[in-house]
Amino acid sequence: MFDIPVPPLAERMRPHSLADYLGQQHLLSPTAPLRRMIEAGSPPSMILWGPPGVGKTTLANVIAHSAKMPFQTLSAISAGVKEVREVIAQARGRKIMLFIDEIHRFNKAQQDALLGAVEKGAITLIGATTENPSFEVNSALLSRCQVFTLKPLSSEDLTALVTRALQEDEVLKEKSVELRETEALFRLSGGDARKLLNLLEQSVEAADLQGEKYIIDDALVMQVGQRKTVMYDKTGEQHYDIVSAFIKSIRGSDPNAALYYMARMIEGGEDVKFIARRLLILASEDIGNANPTAMILANNCFQAVNVIGYPEAEIILSQTAIYLATSPKSNASYVAIKQARQLVQQTGDAPVPLALRNAQTKLMKKEGYGVGYKYSHDYNGNFAEQEFLPDTLVGTKLYDPGNNPRENEMRTRLRAMWKEKYGY
Known part of the structure; x- marks a missing residue:
């Protein structure tokens, strides 16, 4: 007779109710719309978007339990159109809830197979993804679902989770465990509840009995955590550390370090679209108008790797990463839009100057809409000095060109047109 294996702590502690x-x-406070829909037993089709280990799968199970609906699960890694259609066929005559983990891995045909059933209400779809749904989910399917963003667990949430595990888990509560420190547990788990509980369980197993207690401290947790660390875990803390190092190496103009960290992502099986998307964002955020060609190349890289895939895509990624790393840098556009948004939050009701308003009616013309506007192309150099900002913001400079050859040219041109007005 075989012993039944004990599930991991993360599985044993999986909640079954709100x-x-x-x-x-x-999302789930007593007054939050999603909670009200769940408690009413009428949850909509939805996409749960968030990092690993924040409770996407658990929430789907809780929703299904609360709605008292037949519950089917598929993994986008192993399921195809055939499996999707089989589940939809089961829904004839009764509504079922279908949970698809990693829905971003479904291709267009697989996602399209869901459209009719979701639209007719035959199934309530819950898709889970760690990737931005705007990029990874077809617009037709996305329009039929509500997107809910899940956040990494706070330190208070993690503390409550560890306390509950030590007090309520059938295995751990039989041991006298003293948790002296939590910093290492929280840091290595990175807000991932599953990783936190697994690390806690491994630490308890590795702890020595001191007197009548198993002592858990940061030194023990670090020892256990380092022993379990892999070269690149694309669903855990390593993912965020390596991506951060990759971006900062390019920002810091070091192509060698950039290629090293990119190689670690590639060897770890990272999605080429994720790497290319990060390069595209960086091309605008960290290079911008210091070299506008960078964003064109990065966008072409994103399109190309989507068509080519591994392994050849690594050559395109390498070329782009090297180009971006060796390009002049400027974050002036990034800083400018942040300052502009902050200004709008403070002065978002400032009236538009009358000269810039669109006179669509006779009354508007009578009120002076459009009066005094100078059409730039009627003037020498296609420029006429006039006021564009609201009266309360006259002279406010949001864009400050970076100190590089291209943006210095832009600064010179702006100074020639606006003289001392903006301080260029």
Whole structure:
């Protein structure tokens, strides 16, 4: 007779009701719309978007349990159109809930197979993804679902989770465990509840009995964590550390370090679209108008790797990463839009100057809309000095060109047109 294996702690502690669910209070507080829909038994089709280990799968199970609906699960890694159609066929005559983990891995045909059933209400779809749904989910399917963003668990959530595990888990509560420190547990788990509980369980197993207690401290957790660390875990803390190092190496103009960290991502099986998307964002955020060609190349890289895939895509990624790393840098556009948004939050009701307003009616013309506007192309150099900002913001400079050859040219041109007005 074989012993039944004990599930991992993360599985043993998986909550089955909203009362036991920790975190995501922006979605599940008593007054939050999603909670009200769940409690009413009428949840919509939805996409749950968030990093690993924040409770996407658990929330889907809780929703299905609360709605008292037949529950089917598929993994986008192994399922295809055939499996999707089989589930839809089961829905004839009764509504079912279908949970698809990693839905971003479904291709267009697989996602399209869901459209009719979701639109007719034959199935309530819950898709989970760690990737931005705007990029990874077809617009037709996305329009039929509500997107809910899940956040990494706070330190308070993690503390409550560890406390609950030590007090309520059938295995751990039989041991006298003293948790002296939590910093290493929280840092290595990175807000991932599953990783936190697994690391806690491994630490308890590795702990020595001191007197009558198993002592858990940061030194033990670090020892256990380092022993379990892999070269690149694309679903855990390593993912964020390596990506951060990759971006900062390019920003710091070091192509060698950039290629090293990119190689670690490639060897770890990272999605080429994720790497290319990060390069595209960086091309605008960290290079911008210091070299506008960088964004063109990065966009072409993003399109190309989507068509080619591994392994050849690594050559395109390498070329682009090297180009961006060796390009002049400027974050002036990034800083400018941040300052502009902050200004709008403070003065978003400032009236538009009358000269710039669109006179669509006789009354508007009578009120002076459009009067005094100078059409730039009627003037020498296609420029006429006039005021574009609201009266309360006259002279406000949001864009400050970076100190590089291209943006210095832009600064010179702006100074020639606006003289001392903006301080260029």
